[in-house]
Amino acid sequence: MRTTSTRIAGGALALVALAAAAGCANRGGAAEDPADYPNGDITLVVPYQAGGASDLAARTLASEMEETLGQTIVVENRTGGAGSVGLQHLAGQPADGYTIGYLPVETVMLGFQGYDVDPADYDLIGQMVSVPATIAVPSDSPYKTLEDLLEAAEKKPGEVTVANSGAGSIWEAATRELGQTGGAEFQPVPFDGGAPAVTAAVGGQVDAVVAGISETAPAHQDGRLRVLAVLAEERSESLADVPTAGEEGVDVVIGGWGGIGAPTGLPEEVATTLRDAFATAAASEEFTTVITDSGNLPVNVPADEYAAFVESETARFDKLLTDGS
């Protein structure tokens, strides 16, 4: 026992010294003066788990913004409540620019699903990712075009099953909007995540799947799925042979997106600094390469345009989610 405790005591001194040094380095005293901004670590709240697509986009952007801002950006994953926990946490932080956050499409959806999340709680900085929705069928499916599928769903309302990543997800909403616009009634089947939904389509358990382009494009390329349409304004690079829904006569543009925001009330100088840093980071080759490689679309939407987009998205989901259930 004695030898153990002496050894512990020896190690303790070293540990204390190390931790003290680390502690000092970590807390660089954030100044209050907006003119000095940024002067200290910045926290980027991500409302989802580390390792997901949102986390990847946020971390890659953060490391690019660090270079412009000359400060460390610490990514903080605050999970729970379908993302509402992290978003509420962000809204409750001081609007000094030292806490910013990743805003997913759910920011405008959750408010209509019984969560206490309001897009008006955030000052927008910019949008950097777009994930167009796609609709895909198993490769041996009789449906060759979007029209075929819609026709079948019109003839047998509620019998064409379409998998999505979960109840209340953006892909379920996209399924509903596609059906409404195309005059057909699909049977949405919510799965527990995007991967199981795509698997169900590959395995032929469902007639079709609606999922983000990053999830369906690889399967389309090696022939396990056939993507019928991309629900975007224009064709995507990774699926150049696949028409948009608009080309097929169904004018639906919907999908996931991700941007950066801060609690409302940012001082003007701080907001400008952040927006400039954002634009540089989102345009950087490093960022666009990582996002493109992960299968999604890097974009670089400035704050005012982003704000108008968020407003129109809010109106869309108000209609879609309040009518739907």
Next chain:
Amino acid sequence: MSTSPAPTSEVTSAQEAARTSSRWRELVPALAGVALGVTTLALSTQIPDGAASVRFSPRWWPDALAFLLIGLGVVHAVLSWVTGGTDEAPEPATRAGAIRLVAILSAIVGYGVLWYFVDFRVSTTVLFVALTYIAGGRGWKALLLFPVVTTMVLYLLFGVLLRVPL
């Protein structure tokens, strides 16, 4: 609830007494099960019934489970009353133990409050001191060295290495 007779002697009368008390003991989990089932049924009426497009109501599964739980609770109550409960009683609690338990839980709640106001390194050290003291640790090694060292290990691992906001 947490106190039960200590079977200290090997005498048969003591065993018999333990058996009778075990009958009563076994009623507790049975009643808890029934109560939980009834509560579930009451609460599930508040679940929105969902759109007509769904073949099963969201209430169906919890309701079925609640009825099952109530049924099992009744079965358990009857069976253990008839067969006279079980012989195996858990290790008896002590009065000192109960006090210790309450003290430790209060310390943890206090820690939760303290953490909001004070830095992690300080509050956790204080918590370690409190827990060790309540559990019976005395002397500078137990009350000073140990709390500081373990807190530092935690801080290094999580705060510095894994960058968790502590």
Next chain:
Amino acid sequence: MSPLVEGFGALLDPTVALCIAGGALLGMLVGAFPGVTATMAVALASGFTLALDPIPGLAVLLTIYVSANFGDRIPAILINTPGTPASIATTFDGYAMARQGKAGLAMTASAFASAWGTLVGIVLLMVAAIPLSQLALRFGPAEMFALVVFGLTMMIGVSGGRIVKGLMAGVLGLLLGAIGRDPITGAARFTFGVPELSEGIPFIAAIIGLFGIAEVLDQILTHRASAVKPVTQFGRWFPTRGDWRRMLRPLAVGSGVGGAVGIVPATGGDIAGILGWDQARRVSKRPEEFGSGSLEGITAADTSSNATLGGSVTTTLALGIPGDSVMAVMIGSMVVWGIQPGPSLFAEQPALVYSIAGIMLVATVLTLGISLLRMRGVAKLLELPPHFLWAVILVFCMVGTYAVGNNVFDVVVMLVFGLVGLFLRRFGVPAGPVVLGLLLGELAEGNLRRALEIGGVGNIVSSPIAMTILAVSILALVVPPVRAGLKRRRASRATASAGEGR
């Protein structure tokens, strides 16, 4: 043969060796820390490894994955707290063995079983990845539902002889699993307006509470200063020849169960461990020892939960579909490296598949070595007097649980489940079925309703796989009592013609 040589050859780079060593240490550490999972470690490490080349990067990530599944056994055996969900079944017999003064044997057997299980999984990956992954595709909601029903038949096994109370505990677990948003309509159920509850009870926090915290609280409640008897006896460390012989059967059963479960997408070591444990109990000559310190039990549990690793990697690589949550994170990294998992990977980059198998192989051997070497040091933890041990367990579990989602709510859930676990324990209700219910509840309801949404009852009835599994489930329920009844009748007839026909 050349892709094999090329794939393994790529590992001779000293950078790779360094990456494997680093990954092994980190993985064992996070594995041993309750709350922090392999998923979290891999996710955080992937931030750094993206800057590396694919092979060294994969070496770090895969090694963390492998070694975390060794490290998590340590707290499961020593303090009844699963380091990650994969070691839930390790606690069943591991902790009981430790209390009987056989911690040494438990840890050695666990390490060997874990290594064996991992190796079986790797061999599966190398030999039969493509055909097995095609089988995995057949598992839709109907088949998953049948598999979960089979899982529910284990309730009786993990009840440890107290069947009615065990079933009540199981239903409690299933009910707890119903908390959260309805899987089909998204309606809030029993969430009381708490946003955190909309995703259901946080599973890791719940198991740490039910096992580890409940054990500590119970000790606090019953500890007597006069009766201090810390576990200073570790018993013998290495299995004897007789032990090895007893471990053979559970090793075989565990490998089979774990390999099969690993192939099925979205199921992992947690379910496989319990399933392997229960199947080994069924075929054991001494089933009554299971749950109270059976060498066979711990061997089967650890073999089975680790045999899923190879299967998960197989489905991930061959289908491009994550086999479990760690693999979901790893796919993200692979895609950025330009490796597109899917059937074409095996045709276009066979060497890479062998490299991956090679990394896992080296990682397994290395981690087994570290486990055997370091075990004595780690086991010294039990020599700590209770006032240190209790404080360490309580605080480390709290901080580890907090770290998963930076959410205090998870810590509260852990403590509440600690109290629930204490209540269950004081009244002789087994905690195993609660965890099983929590694990399977959402899968059972979600997949049943999903199957019915897709094609009504016909969707289940028309699936040969689903019907076979359901039939096996019924047999699993009916055969043991019938066989026991026959045995008893035969025994009573043999003893005498006395009328003791019970």
